[in-house]
Amino acid sequence: MRKALADSEIETRRRYPVPAETDPAIEALVQDIIGKVADKWTMLILEALQEQGTLRFTQLGKAVGRISQKMLTQTVRQMEQDGLVHRTVHPVIPPHVDYTLTPLGESLSAAFCGVWIWAEAHHAEILRAREAFAAARKA
C-alpha cells in the first residue's frame, strides 16, 4: 500500500485534456444510430439479406435462425424506417411480402463485414481469455 503521493507520478503520464467534443446534436444522433444498428437482430437480418438477396417473411426468419415472429417484424420495421431494407407487399392472398436491402442497407452490411470476419477470426482467442480470467479469479 503506497501513499497517495505516488499518484501524481502516475498522473503525469497522460495530461491531455478531454478533447473538444464535436457538435452534440450530431454526436447524439450518431450514438442513437449506433444504438439501433449495433443490435443483434439487425446484424443478423442484414447478414441474411446480404447473402440471400431477396427473402420473404418466413424465409427470412429461417435464415436468421431462432428469432420469434415478433422480433422479426419489429426489427424489420425499424430497419425499413431507417431506410435499410425495402419492403414490397404483393396484394395477393395468401399475403406475400418481399424484403431486400436498400443501397444504404448494403453499405451498412459491408461496414459490418469486418466485424464478422473479426468474430470468426478471434473467437478462439476470446475463449482463451475467458478461461484465463476464470483461472485468475480463483487465485
Place this chain on the structure above:
Amino acid sequence: MRKALADSEIETRRRYPVPAETDPAIEALVQDIIGKVADKWTMLILEALQEQGTLRFTQLGKAVGRISQKMLTQTVRQMEQDGLVHRTVHPVIPPHVDYTLTPLGESLSAAFCGVWIWAEAHHAEILRAREAFAAARKA
C-alpha cells in the same frame, strides 16, 4: 387485388434452397460474441479507449458520454473478461484504476471503424429516410 395465381410468377424469381449451414457450435459461438460485442456501450467504450489510449474510470465515463456508473463498470468488466481491455489497479488511496485496450481490443476497434465511418457518413440519409417513412405513413 390479384389472384393467388400470380404468386407463382413472383416465386420463380428466386428458387435456391436455404444454403447448408456451417458448424452449428461455431455459429452459436459467433452469434454469442456478436451479441456481446455488438453492444452500444461496448462500442462506445472501445471508441473512447481507442482514441484516448489510457483512461481511468471517471475519465472513461466522461469520454463515453451519458453512461451510468453501473453500466460502465459492468461493460468494462465484461470486456476485461473477453480480453478486450486491460485493467490496471494501482493500490493507492484514493483508488486509481487505468483502462487500456489489449491488442485484441484494438483489432476489434479497427473492425468497428468501418461502422463509425458509415454512421457519420450516412446519418443525414437516415434522417431523410425516417421523414419519408413518416410522410408515407400518413397517406
Place this chain on the structure above:
DNA sequence: TCCGACACTCTCCTTTCGGTGCGTATAAAT
C-alpha cells in the same frame, strides 16, 4: 474535525426485451 476525491458496490425502481399464443383474411386444395 469535517469534506472531498476515487472507484466502485448495493439496493430499489422503471423501462424495454423478447417469447407464447390467439386472431384474421381468403382462396385454393382436399
Place this chain on the structure above:
DNA sequence: ATTTATACGCACCGAAAGGAGAGTGTCGGA
C-alpha cells in the same frame, strides 16, 4: 366442409436491461 398457407397485429407475461441514489474506505487538505 374443412384444412392450409402467409404475414402479420394484439394482449399478456416473465426476464433482463439500465438508471438513480446512497453507502464505503481511507487519506490529505481546509
